[in-house]
Amino acid sequence: MTTNRIQTSLLPIFSPVIAIGSALAVGAVLILFAGANPIAAYTALFQESLSTYFGFGNTLTKMTPLLFTSLGVLIALRAGQFNIGGEGQIYLGALGSTLIGLYLQGLPALIHIPLALLAGFLFGAIWGWIPGYLKAMRGVNEVITTLLLNYIAVNLVSYLVQNPLKAPSAPSAYSPLIAKSAQLPIILPQSLAHAGILLALIAAGILWVLLVRSPLGYQINAVGFNSTAARYAGISVERTVMLVMTLAGGLAGLAGASEVMGLKYRLFEQVSPGYGFDAIAIAFLSRGSVFAVVLTSLFFAALRSGANVMQRSAGVPVTVVYAIQGLTVLFIAVALALEYRIKGKV
Structure with a gap:
């Protein structure tokens, strides 16, 4: 029971991190579909900004x-x-x-x-x-x-x-x-x-x-x-x-x-x-x-x-960034739902 409580207390910390990570992972797939290199695209995005x-x-x-x-x-x-x-x-x-x-x-x-x-x-x-x-x-x-x-x-x-x-x-x-x-x-x-x-x-x-x-x-x-x-x-x-x-x-x-x-x-x-x-x-x-x-x-x-730098240097549309933002919201909503469900079982 103590272990379950510790895990539950850590959920508010890890769920946003997991949501952002999941959004970036799905975003990488979208970048691949756009014919670009996800590593190069993300490097250009965050390095510039x-x-x-x-x-x-x-x-x-x-x-x-x-x-x-x-x-x-x-x-x-x-x-x-x-x-x-x-x-x-x-x-x-x-x-x-x-x-x-x-x-x-x-x-x-x-x-x-x-x-x-x-x-x-x-x-x-x-x-x-x-x-x-x-x-x-x-x-x-x-x-x-x-x-x-x-x-x-x-x-x-x-x-x-x-x-x-x-x-x-x-x-x-x-x-x-x-x-x-x-x-x-x-x-x-x-x-x-x-x-x-x-x-x-x-x-x-x-x-x-x-x-x-x-x-x-x-x-x-x-x-x-x-x-x-x-x-x-x-x-x-x-x-x-x-x-x-x-x-x-x-x-x-x-x-x-x-x-x-x-x-x-x-x-x-x-x-x-x-x-x-x-x-x-x-x-x-x-x-x-x-x-x-x-x-x-x-x-x-x-x-x-x-976003614009990523488009120029890696050929990735700016809309991918907006998709990542939307995916982040979606994944945090999923994380919240799962968290409430887990807390209900503890």
């Missing part, structure tokens, strides 16, 4: 929105809530920071940057609070509301950049440049890596302290573990649900703000290439661990960063 100066800078750039949004999904999961609305919250956060960057001029960077970040957080937080309120006070399923709010946010931003926020004489839908005082500084010279990654890592540290070392974190975990018992213990389940969904939206909003303030310097119609949906996979793969979210965000960012 992790060991070269410009490639690593690009990886950090892509890691920033992934980490912010994954933390948002994670804190909701710790309270038993499923935030599928990260993509829409990214768009709203990008909108909020753009408005501050465009319409507040003449401010010093020490004031302008925090204000733009705060606006991004607040816009995303509002977009997260809405499904939190509907779930807590009206019993509306948060999966449905967060998913539908994605489409509203995407189309709202699309309308704005095609009409009132469109830059004069712009050939496509995007806003004017935000003020230089609202732009995040570059941390690796002559690369795309900006200070947003530092802010995301700080957010991860704060979230770890919140969840592991604070009374509020205990309440969040209690609601996620057993909301009925938490209610009997005097914890307001409704308030906790609204709080975590608001924080989740705010963190994803910071992802959108960092894309505008650190990378694009303007609001585009397509702010995110799907970071909000990748974040769901990252959070589930990380099994509720903030540290694991950081590492898994780096892994997914490396996949995105090295």
Whole structure:
């Protein structure tokens, strides 16, 4: 029985590793079918994205929105809530920071940057609070509301950049440049890596302290573990649900703000290439661990960063990388199902 318990306790550690390994193995088969060498393809992918100066800078750039949004999904999961609305919250956060960057001029960077970040957080937080309120006070399923709010946010931003926020004489839908005082500084010279990654890592540290070392974190975990018992213990389940969904939206909003303030310097119609949906996979793969979210965000960012290099050097389509991401989600779902089944027998 003791051996079974040890094996069960190790499952949360090994199942994500096995899921990633299985996805890479199946990906190798797909690369073979594409007529390329899997070893050469993976070497090109990870060597470029992790060991070269410009490639690593690009990886950090892509890691920033992934980490912010994954933390948002994670804190909701710790309270038993499923935030599928990260993509829409990214768009709203990008909108909020753009408005501050465009319409507040003449401010010093020490004031302008925090204000733009705060606006991004607040816009995303509002977009997260809405499904939190509907779930807590009206019993509306948060999966449905967060998913539908994605489409509203995407189309709202699309309308704005095609009409009132469109830059004069712009050939496509995007806003004017935000003020230089609202732009995040570059941390690796002559690369795309900006200070947003530092802010995301700080957010991860704060979230770890919140969840592991604070009374509020205990309440969040209690609601996620057993909301009925938490209610009997005097914890307001409704308030906790609204709080975590608001924080989740705010963190994803910071992802959108960092894309505008650190990378694009303007609001585009397509702010995110799907970071909000990748974040769901990252959070589930990380099994509720903030540290694991950081590492898994780096892994997914490396996949995105090295995809084009893999295509050029090994002749492997970029779609193979997206297939690997999807397979990772599939295998972690299988691993979770098997884990619950094994735990039920122990």
